[in-house]
Amino acid sequence: MNYTFGVDKGGTTIKIGLFDNEYNLLDKYDITTVRNIDGSQIVIDTVNKIKEIMEDKKFSYDQLSGIGIAVPGPVKNNFIISTANINWNNFNVRESFEELFDEPVRIVSANDANSAALGEHIMMNSNSSNTVLITLGTGIGGGIIINNKILEGQTGVGGEIGHVPLDEFYNFECGCGRVGCSETVGSARGINLLVKYHLSEADGSVITTRSSAQQIFDAAKSGDEFALKIVDIYSKYLAKLSNTISVIITPATIIFGGGISKAGDFLINRIQEHYLSMVSFDSQRETKFKLAKLGNEAGMYGAALLLK
Amino acid sequence: MNYTFGVDKGGTTIKIGLFDNEYNLLDKYDITTVRNIDGSQIVIDTVNKIKEIMEDKKFSYDQLSGIGIAVPGPVKNNFIISTANINWNNFNVRESFEELFDEPVRIVSANDANSAALGEHIMMNSNSSNTVLITLGTGIGGGIIINNKILEGQTGVGGEIGHVPLDEFYNFECGCGRVGCSETVGSARGINLLVKYHLSEADGSVITTRSSAQQIFDAAKSGDEFALKIVDIYSKYLAKLSNTISVIITPATIIFGGGISKAGDFLINRIQEHYLSMVSFDSQRETKFKLAKLGNEAGMYGAALLLK
Numbered sequence: 001m002n003y004t005f006g007v008d009k010g011g012t013t014i015k016i017g018l019f020d021n022e023y024n025l026l027d028k029y030d031i032t033t034v035r036n037i038d039g040s041q042i043v044i045d046t047v048n049k050i051k052e053i054m055e056d057k058k059f060s061y062d063q064l065s066g067i068g069i070a071v072p073g074p075v076k077n078n079f080i081i082s083t084a085n086i087n088w089n090n091f092n093v094r095e096s097f098e099e100l101f102d103e104p105v106r107i108v109s110a111n112d113a114n115s116a117a118l119g120e121h122i123m124m125n126s127n128s129s130n131t132v133l134i135t136l137g138t139g140i141g142g143g144i145i146i147n148n149k150i151l152e153g154q155t156g157v158g159g160e161i162g163h164v165p166l167d168e169f170y171n172f173e174c175g176c177g178r179v180g181c182s183e184t185v186g187s188a189r190g191i192n193l194l195v196k197y198h199l200s201e202a203d204g205s206v207i208t209t210r211s212s213a214q215q216i217f218d219a220a221k222s223g224d225e226f227a228l229k230i231v232d233i234y235s236k237y238l239a240k241l242s243n244t245i246s247v248i249i250t251p252a253t254i255i256f257g258g259g260i261s262k263a264g265d266f267l268i269n270r271i272q273e274h275y276l277s278m279v280s281f282d283s284q285r286e287t288k289f290k291l292a293k294l295g296n297e298a299g300m301y302g303a304a305l306l307l308k
Numbered sequence: 309m310n311y312t313f314g315v316d317k318g319g320t321t322i323k324i325g326l327f328d329n330e331y332n333l334l335d336k337y338d339i340t341t342v343r344n345i346d347g348s349q350i351v352i353d354t355v356n357k358i359k360e361i362m363e364d365k366k367f368s369y370d371q372l373s374g375i376g377i378a379v380p381g382p383v384k385n386n387f388i389i390s391t392a393n394i395n396w397n398n399f400n401v402r403e404s405f406e407e408l409f410d411e412p413v414r415i416v417s418a419n420d421a422n423s424a425a426l427g428e429h430i431m432m433n434s435n436s437s438n439t440v441l442i443t444l445g446t447g448i449g450g451g452i453i454i455n456n457k458i459l460e461g462q463t464g465v466g467g468e469i470g471h472v473p474l475d476e477f478y479n480f481e482c483g484c485g486r487v488g489c490s491e492t493v494g495s496a497r498g499i500n501l502l503v504k505y506h507l508s509e510a511d512g513s514v515i516t517t518r519s520s521a522q523q524i525f526d527a528a529k530s531g532d533e534f535a536l537k538i539v540d541i542y543s544k545y546l547a548k549l550s551n552t553i554s555v556i557i558t559p560a561t562i563i564f565g566g567g568i569s570k571a572g573d574f575l576i577n578r579i580q581e582h583y584l585s586m587v588s589f590d591s592q593r594e595t596k597f598k599l600a601k602l603g604n605e606a607g608m609y610g611a612a613l614l615l616k
Contacts, residue, residue, distance in 0.1 A: 074591065130462045144556070146454055153558025154438045155591035163555045163588035165548055168476055176588035240473055247471045248452070248556055250461025280471035280484035283382065283463035 003059055005050055005067040006304025008112060009033070011085035014046055017300040018053060021065075023122075023308070028300070029053065039087035040096075047100040066106030068303035069093055070115035076156030078109045108306040112299045114150040114159055117143025119302030120255050120292050128252035132245050133292065134161060134238070136260035139175065140183035144249065162187070164244055166237070170197060182241045186234070188213045188260055194230050202226045217263040235267060239274030246275075246284050257292030264291060311367055313358055313375040314612025316420060317341070319393035322354055325608040326361060329373075331430075331616070336608070337361065347395035348404075355408040374414030376611035377401055378423035384464030386417045416614040420607045422458040422467055425451025427610030428563050428600050436560030440553050441600065442469060442546070444568035447483065448491035452557065458614075470495070472552055474545070478505060490549045494542070496521045496568055502538050510534045525571040543575060547582030554583075554592050565600030572599060 001020060008015040016029045031049050034041045050067065054060075071093065073083030078094040093109035110118070117133035124131070129148050135141040140162035144151040151158040162183035163176055172184035172193045184190055191213045195202075199209065205226030206219050219227035242254050256268055272289040279285060294301050309328060316323040324337045339357050342349045358375065362368075379401065381391030386402040401417035418426070425441035432439070437456050443449040448470035452459040459466040470491035471484055480492035480501045492498055499521045503510070507517065513534035514527050527535035550562050564576055580597040587593060602609050 128462065146459060147457075149455075151454060151557060154436065154560035155558050155594060157558045157589050157591045158556075160555050160558075160589065164552055165555075165586065174588070178586065178588055181588060244472055244552060245556060247468050247473075248466075248553060249459060250463050250465045250468075252462035278473065278486065280482070280486055280489060281465050281468065283465045286463060 001059075002063050002065045003057075004065045004304045004307050005053075006070070006300040006302070007046060007067060008070040008115070008299035008303055009042065009072060009086055011072065014042065015297070015300045016046070016049055016053070017297070017304060018057070019304045023301070023304055025297070025301070027053075028297070033086065035087050037087060038089075039083075039091065042086055042088075043096050043100060047097060061101075061103040061105065064105060066108060066307040067097065068115070068306035069097070069107065069109040070112040070299040070303040071109055072112050074156035075109050075111045075114075076152055078107070080109075081156070106307065110150055110152070110303070110306055111143070111156065113141040114143035114152070115302030115306065116257070116294070116298035117145055117159070117255075117302065118150055118305050119294050119298040119300075120257065121145045121148070121253075122305050122308070123294060123301060124253065124255065124290065126253055126288070128288075130249065130251040131253045131255060132159075132161070132249070132251045133255045133257055133298075134241070135258035135292075136187060136238075136256060137258040138189055139187045140241075141258070144245075144251070146249065161241065161245065164241060166241055166244070170194075182237075185237050186241060191216055191230065191234055191260070194233055198226075198230065198233075201229065213260050214262065217260075217266065221266055231267070231270065235270035236274040238271045239278060242271060242275050242287075242289075243278050243284070246287055247280060250283065251287060253288045253290055255290045255292050257295075257298065261291055309367075310371050310373045311365075312373045312612045312615050314378070314608040314610070315354060315375060316378040316423070316607035316611055317350065317380060317394055319380065322350065323605070323608045324354070324357060324361070325605070325612060326365070327612045331609070331612055333605070333609070335361075336605070341394065343395050345395060347391075347397075347399065350394055350396075351404050351408060355405060369409075369411040369413065372413060374416060374615040375405065376423070376614035377405070377415065377417040378420040378607040378611040379417055380420050382464035383417050383419045383422075384460055386415070387464075388417075389464070414615065418458055418460070418611070418614055419451070419464065421449040422451035422460070423610030423614065424565070424602070424606035425453055425467065425563075425610065426458055426613050427602050427606040427608075428565065429453045429456070429561075430613050430616070431602060431609060432561065432563065432598065434561055434596070436596075438557065438559040439561045439563060440469070440557070440559045441563045441565055441606075442549070443566035443600075444495060444546075444564060445566040446497055447495045448549075449566070452553075452559075454557065469549065469553065472549060474549055474552070478502075490545075493545050494549060499524055499538065499542055499568070502541055506534075506538065506541075509537065521568050522570065525568075525574065529574055539575070539578065543578035544582040546579045547586060550579060550583050550595075550597075551586050551592070554595055555588060558591065559595060561596045561598055563598045563600050565603075565606065569599055
């Protein structure tokens, strides 16, 4: 039996997954992210944990296929220019890890959102070789898989679909300093801004400006008209994002993940319905809309699958 | 010496280029497109012409590296579901050509706009491995190169950037039946529609609703204020298209081709200026804006370069 580690580096927790030959998750471990000035402690702690697991599980370097590392920042050819959360700047991931092992170990690295996209893409087990993951959280994240490979782009910033310029109506401000980026409307924060904007139409609704995304979707499912209106605007907007991506790269599958995707088929079906009303090409109709399956383990799975 | 043919199939003319090992164009030939009901005449005529050239140039099948074929329709793995212009439907390009040669010949096929993108990408000879070609003609065409390969997408319709949903203000109708597609504003037709829309502001301008794109750019270059306004709106709009593509795939280079790109640096510099004012990520600033070099030979070059 051979083993692969998938490591997902977060700002507070490092997730380490141990996988078998078939990329089944055998065990997972969390360690706390300790950030020193150059992020070297994170490397040391991770390598020590991996060595401990190898000792515990009694397997040798010969049985270790490699270690995949998902990183919260742009990665290009295993090199990172900067990460805000873990202090890796001008940082060669491969070399930094390799030198702490006693024997040669294969190390591969990618951006965490891109790794998550690869994880969902492969574990979805469809015939797709082109997949987009759209992660609906506080912002919009995601990743793009072209011909079964992560799209890194020329600079490692590929797939930053949260900043597709999409809105010229609401003009909500984006964290990047611009207005109109897809995540200004398409995120959890965006739903709340939609509620605020349309509040004068909320007569008789249970929704207030303090309602969470989940409460808004629950109300919509119960037939609350204002909530339904907000969900409809929101779905149409994500359909437009989907159509934009679809016309440019024609993926076989668009997968929705992140907290808001817990609204389930109720949301996905609405996005797809709007999408079908706006496509330019018949072949765009073949794009499948699916819910993500791996939750917050997607980055860890994807990291391991970088070795595939 | 080895030879490669690059064939660009158009609705009226088939361009055949003969290239050497280094993809230098040695000779080019035009034959008329004769469309019979199943498009088979096009295959016969092309193969006969290629055999004639081989005889004329006195080289054998051993010296033929292969034939690349650019096709005006979606191509996926050398297979075409339908083309409007040359009647190839459910058509295997590779097999259809192979069977007419006396000896084995390597045949590769791609969409013509995608081939043009590959041609410009390689002949531009930059360090870019990710390039987008935006062709500004009657509509907007183009192609996307990721890691030095054409992005076909799941269905062969990759890179249809003329239909990125981009406009919610003018709502000009698109040939695809939708409104708001990038080519409704960003094409030669789009410039004319912009002139019509803003005509009440045209006092003192030489521009009329019958002015060609070239006349509008010439007037703008001479300082005509209304023409400058139209060019500015147009450039900003293409900057938005560039930003949309850039955020999704972060190309190193965006190349502008097609008739309108003859406006030259006057246009490209304006697009880049607006682009720089709208990007979300510093690394997007590294994207280079360039003018296409191969003109209407780009598809023929790209077809040959499919063999590279």
